[in-house]
Amino acid sequence: MTTCYMCDNEATSVEHAPPKCLFPKNRDLPAGTNLRRNLITVPSCEAHNQETSTDDEYLLYVLVINIVSNQIAQNHFFGAIMRGIERNPSLIQRFSQTPMPVITQDTVTGEIASSFAVQIEYERFKNSIDKLV
Numbered sequence: 001m002t003t004c005y006m007c008d009n010e011a012t013s014v015e016h017a018p019p020k021c022l023f024p025k026n027r028d029l030p031a032g033t034n035l036r037r038n039l040i041t042v043p044s045c046e047a048h049n050q051e052t053s054t055d056d057e058y059l060l061y062v063l064v065i066n067i068v069s070n071q072i073a074q075n076h077f078f079g080a081i082m083r084g085i086e087r088n089p090s091l092i093q094r095f096s097q098t099p100m101p102v103i104t105q106d107t108v109t110g111e112i113a114s115s116f117a118v119q120i121e122y123e124r125f126k127n128s129i130d131k132l133v
């Protein structure tokens, strides 16, 4: 019997590790780029496979909402994340409940900009990272 990657229950499915949603779909990438090719899967019980989808989405939001993200993350934000927010605004509303205005300075150009910082759900974020590890 193959056991789940998170518990001793029988694995009945597989789960991507790291979660597939962290990687942009091809339609949100330059032509010919595929970041979902050859992703790793691990055996999972039904409970651990299903319970993680909203946590995976939360982790994605935390990662791409970061001001120091690269171009791929920015494209992911304006593609999949914006479509997700339009579909179900509850996750992003949880972020926007605790915005704190901040002033940022680009360490390369010196450009100063206004932005905001948010309080993340630490335990939820930590659980997602624990599952990745």
Ligand SMILES: [Zn+2]
Binding pocket: 004, 005, 006, 007, 008, 009, 044, 045, 046, 047, 048
């Ligand atoms: Zn399990």
